[in-house]
Amino acid sequence: xxxxxxxxxxxxxxxxxxxxxxxxxxxxxxxxxxxxxxxxxxxxxxxxxxxxxxxxxxxxxxxxxxxxxxxxxxxxxxxxxxxxxxxxxxxxxxxxxxxxxxxxxxxx
Amino acid sequence: xxxxxxxxxxxxxxxxxxxxxxxxxxxxxxxxxxxxxxxxxxxxxxxxxxxxxxxxxxxxxxxxxxxxxxxxxxxxxxxxxxxxxxxxxxxxxxxxxxxxxxxxxxxxxxxxxxxxx
Numbered sequence: 348x349x350x351x352x353x354x355x356x357x358x359x360x361x362x363x364x365x366x367x368x369x370x371x372x373x374x375x376x377x378x379x380x381x382x383x384x385x386x387x388x389x390x391x392x393x394x395x396x397x398x399x400x401x402x403x404x405x406x407x408x409x410x411x412x413x414x415x416x417x418x419x420x421x422x423x424x425x426x427x428x429x430x431x432x433x434x435x436x437x438x439x440x441x442x443x444x445x446x447x448x449x450x451x452x453x454x455x
Numbered sequence: 456x457x458x459x460x461x462x463x464x465x466x467x468x469x470x471x472x473x474x475x476x477x478x479x480x481x482x483x484x485x486x487x488x489x490x491x492x493x494x495x496x497x498x499x500x501x502x503x504x505x506x507x508x509x510x511x512x513x514x515x516x517x518x519x520x521x522x523x524x525x526x527x528x529x530x531x532x533x534x535x536x537x538x539x540x541x542x543x544x545x546x547x548x549x550x551x552x553x554x555x556x557x558x559x560x561x562x563x564x565x566x567x568x569x570x571x572x
Contacts, residue, residue, distance in 0.1 A: 447497030
Protein backbone atom coordinates (compact mmCIF):
# COMPACT_ATOMS: atom_id res chain seq x y z
CA UNK A 348 0.00 0.00 0.00
CA UNK A 349 1.31 3.45 -0.88
CA UNK A 350 1.96 5.83 2.00
CA UNK A 351 0.00 8.62 0.34
CA UNK A 352 -2.88 7.83 -2.00
CA UNK A 353 -4.90 10.07 -4.25
CA UNK A 354 -7.64 9.61 -6.81
CA UNK A 355 -5.79 10.27 -10.07
CA UNK A 356 -8.87 11.76 -11.77
CA UNK A 357 -9.21 13.50 -14.08
CA UNK A 358 -11.89 15.63 -12.50
CA UNK A 359 -13.56 17.51 -15.33
CA UNK A 360 -15.04 20.67 -13.86
CA UNK A 361 -17.10 23.35 -15.62
CA UNK A 362 -15.75 26.83 -15.12
CA UNK A 363 -17.30 28.38 -12.03
CA UNK A 364 -18.14 25.07 -10.39
CA UNK A 365 -16.78 23.59 -7.18
CA UNK A 366 -14.56 20.53 -7.04
CA UNK A 367 -13.24 18.64 -4.05
CA UNK A 368 -10.97 15.67 -3.64
CA UNK A 369 -9.18 13.81 -0.89
CA UNK A 370 -5.88 12.25 -0.10
CA UNK A 371 -5.28 9.48 2.44
CA UNK A 372 -2.05 8.78 4.27
CA UNK A 373 -0.90 5.73 6.19
CA UNK A 374 1.58 7.10 8.73
CA UNK A 375 -0.33 8.27 11.77
CA UNK A 376 2.82 10.00 13.06
CA UNK A 377 2.90 12.43 10.14
CA UNK A 378 3.29 16.02 11.22
CA UNK A 379 2.80 18.39 8.34
CA UNK A 380 0.55 18.35 5.34
CA UNK A 381 0.53 20.30 2.12
CA UNK A 382 -1.09 20.66 -1.25
CA UNK A 383 1.25 21.37 -4.14
CA UNK A 384 0.26 22.16 -7.67
CA UNK A 385 2.11 20.85 -10.70
CA UNK A 386 1.51 22.07 -14.22
CA UNK A 387 2.38 19.85 -17.14
CA UNK A 388 6.14 19.27 -17.39
CA UNK A 389 6.81 21.87 -14.71
CA UNK A 390 8.12 21.60 -11.18
CA UNK A 391 5.68 21.44 -8.26
CA UNK A 392 4.84 24.63 -6.41
CA UNK A 393 3.29 25.04 -3.00
CA UNK A 394 -0.42 25.78 -3.13
CA UNK A 395 -1.11 25.77 0.59
CA UNK A 396 -0.24 24.12 3.86
CA UNK A 397 -2.97 22.19 5.67
CA UNK A 398 -3.48 23.02 9.31
CA UNK A 399 -5.31 20.98 11.93
CA UNK A 400 -8.20 23.41 12.15
CA UNK A 401 -8.59 23.66 8.39
CA UNK A 402 -7.69 26.74 6.42
CA UNK A 403 -8.73 28.83 3.46
CA UNK A 404 -6.74 30.72 0.90
CA UNK A 405 -9.07 32.59 -1.40
CA UNK A 406 -11.04 30.04 -3.38
CA UNK A 407 -9.13 27.12 -1.90
CA UNK A 408 -10.07 25.34 1.32
CA UNK A 409 -8.00 22.59 2.90
CA UNK A 410 -9.09 20.24 5.69
CA UNK A 411 -7.23 17.71 7.79
CA UNK A 412 -8.86 14.72 9.47
CA UNK A 413 -6.25 13.04 11.64
CA UNK A 414 -8.64 10.40 13.00
CA UNK A 415 -9.39 9.10 9.52
CA UNK A 416 -5.97 10.08 8.15
CA UNK A 417 -7.00 12.11 5.17
CA UNK A 418 -6.73 15.63 3.89
CA UNK A 419 -8.97 17.34 1.41
CA UNK A 420 -8.86 20.23 -1.01
CA UNK A 421 -11.88 22.15 -2.23
CA UNK A 422 -11.74 24.64 -5.06
CA UNK A 423 -14.64 27.06 -5.42
CA UNK A 424 -15.54 29.10 -8.48
CA UNK A 425 -13.08 27.14 -10.63
CA UNK A 426 -11.03 29.06 -13.17
CA UNK A 427 -9.50 27.73 -16.35
CA UNK A 428 -6.13 28.46 -14.80
CA UNK A 429 -6.87 25.97 -12.02
CA UNK A 430 -6.31 23.14 -14.49
CA UNK A 431 -3.33 21.25 -13.12
CA UNK A 432 -2.32 18.21 -11.10
CA UNK A 433 -2.71 18.65 -7.36
CA UNK A 434 -0.20 16.79 -5.25
CA UNK A 435 -0.86 15.80 -1.66
CA UNK A 436 2.28 15.93 0.47
CA UNK A 437 2.80 14.44 3.91
CA UNK A 438 5.85 15.17 6.04
CA UNK A 439 6.99 12.58 8.57
CA UNK A 440 10.05 13.90 10.35
CA UNK A 441 11.59 15.40 7.25
CA UNK A 442 10.68 12.57 4.92
CA UNK A 443 8.23 14.06 2.47
CA UNK A 444 5.91 11.64 0.74
CA UNK A 445 4.06 12.83 -2.33
CA UNK A 446 0.87 11.39 -3.67
CA UNK A 447 0.73 10.61 -7.38
CA UNK A 448 -1.56 13.60 -7.88
CA UNK A 449 -5.14 14.38 -8.80
CA UNK A 450 -5.64 15.88 -12.22
CA UNK A 451 -8.19 18.67 -12.50
CA UNK A 452 -9.39 19.92 -15.88
CA UNK A 453 -11.54 23.05 -15.86
CA UNK A 454 -13.57 23.43 -19.02
CA UNK A 455 -15.19 26.59 -20.46
CA UNK B 456 16.63 36.31 -5.71
CA UNK B 457 17.74 33.22 -7.57
CA UNK B 458 15.73 30.05 -7.19
CA UNK B 459 16.89 26.46 -7.07
CA UNK B 460 18.94 25.57 -10.11
CA UNK B 461 19.81 22.16 -11.48
CA UNK B 462 22.23 21.03 -14.10
CA UNK B 463 22.23 19.66 -16.64
CA UNK B 464 18.66 20.27 -17.70
CA UNK B 465 18.79 17.22 -19.94
CA UNK B 466 21.12 14.25 -19.90
CA UNK B 467 21.18 11.38 -22.33
CA UNK B 468 23.51 8.54 -21.46
CA UNK B 469 24.18 4.98 -22.39
CA UNK B 470 23.29 2.09 -20.16
CA UNK B 471 26.13 1.28 -17.80
CA UNK B 472 27.60 4.79 -17.68
CA UNK B 473 27.78 6.90 -14.53
CA UNK B 474 26.01 10.26 -14.29
CA UNK B 475 26.22 13.19 -11.91
CA UNK B 476 23.32 15.54 -11.35
CA UNK B 477 23.86 18.85 -9.62
CA UNK B 478 21.59 20.97 -7.48
CA UNK B 479 22.23 24.53 -6.31
CA UNK B 480 19.72 25.35 -3.57
CA UNK B 481 18.50 28.78 -2.62
CA UNK B 482 21.21 30.50 -0.62
CA UNK B 483 20.76 29.99 3.10
CA UNK B 484 18.37 27.07 2.82
CA UNK B 485 19.30 24.41 5.32
CA UNK B 486 17.35 21.49 3.95
CA UNK B 487 17.77 19.96 0.51
CA UNK B 488 15.73 17.15 -1.04
CA UNK B 489 16.07 14.90 -4.05
CA UNK B 490 13.11 13.30 -5.80
CA UNK B 491 12.54 11.55 -9.06
CA UNK B 492 9.44 11.56 -11.19
CA UNK B 493 8.77 9.08 -13.92
CA UNK B 494 6.46 10.00 -16.77
CA UNK B 495 2.90 10.35 -15.52
CA UNK B 496 3.86 9.33 -12.01
CA UNK B 497 4.11 11.08 -8.68
CA UNK B 498 7.30 12.19 -7.00
CA UNK B 499 9.43 9.51 -5.41
CA UNK B 500 11.37 10.72 -2.37
CA UNK B 501 15.05 9.77 -2.62
CA UNK B 502 17.00 11.54 0.11
CA UNK B 503 17.16 14.74 2.11
CA UNK B 504 19.98 16.70 3.69
CA UNK B 505 19.94 18.73 6.85
CA UNK B 506 23.05 20.79 6.35
CA UNK B 507 25.63 18.35 4.99
CA UNK B 508 24.24 15.26 6.64
CA UNK B 509 21.60 12.89 5.30
CA UNK B 510 19.58 11.46 8.20
CA UNK B 511 17.56 9.14 5.99
CA UNK B 512 18.94 7.41 2.92
CA UNK B 513 16.26 4.73 2.77
CA UNK B 514 14.59 6.27 -0.27
CA UNK B 515 17.56 5.64 -2.55
CA UNK B 516 16.43 2.88 -4.95
CA UNK B 517 19.68 0.90 -4.90
CA UNK B 518 23.33 1.13 -3.94
CA UNK B 519 24.04 2.53 -7.39
CA UNK B 520 22.57 5.80 -6.14
CA UNK B 521 24.49 8.12 -3.85
CA UNK B 522 24.30 11.76 -2.93
CA UNK B 523 26.44 14.24 -1.14
CA UNK B 524 26.23 17.83 -0.08
CA UNK B 525 29.18 20.04 0.67
CA UNK B 526 29.43 23.34 2.47
CA UNK B 527 25.76 23.20 3.27
CA UNK B 528 25.07 24.25 -0.28
CA UNK B 529 25.54 22.38 -3.55
CA UNK B 530 24.44 18.77 -3.75
CA UNK B 531 25.34 16.08 -6.24
CA UNK B 532 23.29 12.97 -6.97
CA UNK B 533 25.37 10.25 -8.58
CA UNK B 534 23.97 7.24 -10.38
CA UNK B 535 26.48 4.54 -11.19
CA UNK B 536 26.07 1.96 -13.94
CA UNK B 537 22.84 3.53 -15.14
CA UNK B 538 19.96 1.33 -16.18
CA UNK B 539 17.03 2.12 -18.45
CA UNK B 540 14.68 2.14 -15.49
CA UNK B 541 16.65 5.09 -14.09
CA UNK B 542 15.18 7.29 -16.83
CA UNK B 543 13.10 9.97 -15.13
CA UNK B 544 13.08 13.62 -14.17
CA UNK B 545 15.22 14.19 -11.09
CA UNK B 546 13.96 17.09 -9.02
CA UNK B 547 15.77 18.92 -6.29
CA UNK B 548 14.09 21.12 -3.70
CA UNK B 549 15.32 23.24 -0.83
CA UNK B 550 13.66 24.74 2.20
CA UNK B 551 14.88 27.22 4.76
CA UNK B 552 14.61 25.08 7.86
CA UNK B 553 13.84 21.52 8.81
CA UNK B 554 11.91 21.31 12.05
CA UNK B 555 9.07 18.91 12.65
CA UNK B 556 6.84 21.57 14.10
CA UNK B 557 7.25 24.14 11.37
CA UNK B 558 5.64 24.00 7.98
CA UNK B 559 8.49 24.41 5.54
CA UNK B 560 7.76 25.27 1.96
CA UNK B 561 9.91 23.41 -0.50
CA UNK B 562 11.12 25.31 -3.51
CA UNK B 563 11.75 23.09 -6.48
CA UNK B 564 14.28 23.38 -9.23
CA UNK B 565 13.32 22.77 -12.86
CA UNK B 566 14.67 19.24 -12.77
CA UNK B 567 17.12 17.18 -14.80
CA UNK B 568 15.55 14.94 -17.42
CA UNK B 569 17.65 11.77 -17.56
CA UNK B 570 17.33 9.38 -20.45
CA UNK B 571 19.23 6.11 -20.36
CA UNK B 572 19.49 4.44 -23.75
